[in-house]
Amino acid sequence: MAELLIDQVTAGDELPELVVDVTPTTVVLGALASRDWRPMHHDYKFATERNGVADIFLNTPNQAAWFERYITDWTGPSGRVGRMTFRMRDSVFPGDRMTYRASVTEVDTDDQGCGWALVEVTLTAAELDGSGNPGEERVATTCTIRVAIPKNENDNPWARKADGWKP
Amino acid sequence: MSDPNTDDLPSWVAESIGKPQYPVTATFPVERSYTYDTLAATKNANPLYWDEAVADEVTGGMTAMPSTLSLWMRPHYWEPGAEGEQVALKVHFDLKERLGLPEAVMTDNTVVFHDPVRPGDVISHAQILRSVSGLKTTKLGTGRFWVIDIEYKNQNGDLVGVENYTGFGYNREENK
Numbered sequence: 001m002a003e004l005l006i007d008q009v010t011a012g013d014e015l016p017e018l019v020v021d022v023t024p025t026t027v028v029l030g031a032l033a034s035r036d037w038r039p040m041h042h043d044y045k046f047a048t049e050r051n052g053v054a055d056i057f058l059n060t061p062n063q064a065a066w067f068e069r070y071i072t073d074w075t076g077p078s079g080r081v082g083r084m085t086f087r088m089r090d091s092v093f094p095g096d097r098m099t100y101r102a103s104v105t106e107v108d109t110d111d112q113g114c115g116w117a118l119v120e121v122t123l124t125a126a127e128l129d130g131s132g133n134p135g136e137e138r139v140a141t142t143c144t145i146r147v148a149i150p151k152n153e154n155d156n157p158w159a160r161k162a163d164g165w166k167p
Numbered sequence: 168m169s170d171p172n173t174d175d176l177p178s179w180v181a182e183s184i185g186k187p188q189y190p191v192t193a194t195f196p197v198e199r200s201y202t203y204d205t206l207a208a209t210k211n212a213n214p215l216y217w218d219e220a221v222a223d224e225v226t227g228g229m230t231a232m233p234s235t236l237s238l239w240m241r242p243h244y245w246e247p248g249a250e251g252e253q254v255a256l257k258v259h260f261d262l263k264e265r266l267g268l269p270e271a272v273m274t275d276n277t278v279v280f281h282d283p284v285r286p287g288d289v290i291s292h293a294q295i296l297r298s299v300s301g302l303k304t305t306k307l308g309t310g311r312f313w314v315i316d317i318e319y320k321n322q323n324g325d326l327v328g329v330e331n332y333t334g335f336g337y338n339r340e341e342n343k
Contacts, residue, residue: 020210030208030209033205033207033208033238034205034237035201035238036241061234061237061238062205062208062209064278065205065208065211065234066209068209068211068232068233069209069210072211072215073211073213077213077214077215077225078225080280081233081234081280082280083279083280084234085275085277085278086275087274087275088276156225167279167280167281
């Protein structure tokens, strides 16, 4: 994985898209990996008959893990996520195509000398038809992420502790 | 239960603001398998979590993915002596019941990551009510917004993360 440096980042930068076709396994694996045993994430009948939704759906902690993966794919392993804020708008179901898109809205250095990028991520979902073509996209979740990025090859956000780490 | 139609907040609300409630310590230590499961579930190739040499160099040893923070405090699906479903975010359910607001949604969720969580850590958390609003009317109904923090610490008392939830408890308009 390439390592990103903060001086390579500018407000307005667009991150590469991440596209994932969701299967029942995507949903169930993500729920169980996050110890989320609630039935709407693995039981089709419960989800459709009790919750009245189209299918089982991706749980929030697993969405957080997808957002983290998306951001660190971009930064490399030295990128350190400090803060994530979610706004849930719609669900992601098996048979959907998830697309992650993001842009950098702010780049700054805090009073401890740590470089930060503020990134606005949008997760959309689009139902795939029988031929695998996506339908209309709907916004499922938006997420604002503040991520620390090294200033140079000798800087490491993970080395910051206590008052030196201001997420 | 308070009267949900008055703007007066009962005194117990003000008394509980800022005080840690429902402190719980995890029943098992942080371990690597859930990190691997999460990496596999999201096809995440970050070498920080797969390659010990990279982890040693960057983070001084293996860590858990930050986004797995809350999973360490989730109860087992079953364990000896457990009765019924364990409810997370008990303060939220207390507010719904005691303020007479049967419906609720979470409107925002923020997670702030502090010290890294490492295999072998034993995580504890407590819930802290930060604020409760006066009566508000939205398209969902009339009710109150509240803000709850969950502070996560490791076995040394070091802060490893804070989750912040904004909830809106309400009565549906047709129920009024």
